[in-house]
Amino acid sequence: MKNKEIVYLVSDSVGETAELMVKAVAAQFNGGEVDIKHFSYVQEKEEIQHIVELAKLRNSMIAYTLVVPSLKNFLDEKSQEEGIIAVDLMHPLMEAFSKKFQSGPKSEPGLMRRLDENYFRRVEAIEFAVKYDDGQDPRGLKHADMVLIGVSRTSKTPLSMYLAHKRFKVANIPLVPEVAPPKELFTIPKNKVVGLIITPTKLNEIRIERLKNLGLTTQANYANLERILDELDYAEKIMKRIGCPVINVSNKAIEETADIILAMFKQRGEATL
Known part of the structure; x- marks a missing residue:
């Protein structure tokens, strides 16, 4: 050879x-x-x-x-x-x-x-979003520029990655009635936190489609409308307790939701576009 x-x-x-x-x-x-x-x-x-x-x-x-x-x-x-x-x-x-x-x-x-400082900031932000995705390590919340909270399938992960490409360190926390949110969530400034909500019918559609893609029965509790209402009610109580801004993502693209978040942070002088 x-x-x-x-x-x-x-x-x-x-x-x-x-x-x-x-x-x-x-x-x-x-x-x-x-x-x-x-x-x-x-x-x-x-x-x-x-x-x-x-x-x-x-x-x-x-x-x-x-x-x-x-x-x-x-x-x-x-x-x-x-x-x-x-x-x-x-x-x-x-x-x-x-x-x-x-x-x-x-x-x-x-x-x-x-x-090319922007390049390194972007890479760092992406690594941060991956490390602190889905509540993996709540200790990272204090280091985040933004923290997204919401029930499952409210686009927390893709939104975190999109914002990371904009050079923001974003963590996200799923809100589940059976699991208490990490205590760190209530110790960080409330203006860092953004709540994501969605209509019950839209969430039901998304979850049913998700189960189909996974080859699972659509009758699972995950897509049960009554269960969804309980989750959304629980999430709303947590968001009110924190006092954070809330965005309805029901009919919004990831980019649209991100623009709303960045506009809020920019208005407070906390985001540099």
């Missing part, structure tokens, strides 16, 4: 850009069968010297994203001396930008990651 061609990726940051570009190009050749070797956060010429030696030993090529001129020039020089193909993945676009904006680049490694 033929060995895969090796490509050495060299970057003075993480190297994500180089990897994506190499994989995209490699897909056009032999189905992308290349072995990628990463060298991230390269900051010394000695490291570059070592990488060039390895590439020569393995008869490999180098693809790099080095924005520090001295490191880039050193890699170009050593690669040329050893007869190794070294491709600067950023230089052509960097030159085009320089001409367009009539200024030179900052030449600072990892600048994109430092600037």
Whole structure:
């Protein structure tokens, strides 16, 4: 079996850009069968010297994203001396930008990651929503930007994830008559909490459809109208006790409900859109 061609990726940051570009190009050749070797956060010429030696030993090529001129020039020089193909993945676009904006680049490694704070906030919020979904750990409520409460099938989870993509940390708590809400729910500021309600008939329809999708009988107590009325009555009492705003989600899309919540928080100066 033929060995895969090796490509050495060299970057003075993480190297994500180089990897994506190499994989995209490699897909056009032999189905992308290349072995990628990463060298991230390269900051010394000695490291570059070592990488060039390895590439020569393995008869490999180098693809790099080095924005520090001295490191880039050193890699170009050593690669040329050893007869190794070294491709600067950023230089052509960097030159085009320089001409367009009539200024030179900052030449600072990892600048994109430092600037893209919104990306990391979004990832953190999504991880938070997953971790504190469906009342998994009530200790997280005090760290949430928003807490959604309601009976089962009032769109708490999809709404939490949608708001997480807007960079808000959202936890949600199901309200069930047989299970007392966590004590933490009554200790956090009430303006963090949003109650979600729904009409009994709409909830009955949703739950029946849910049972059908699961291959279960639609006569289960879960979809029983009397049971639903009890749950909604219990949830309403909890919401009144907290004193939180309440939204009827009966005929609303996730995006519509999210817009209402964000408008409420923005009005109080607690949401930055």
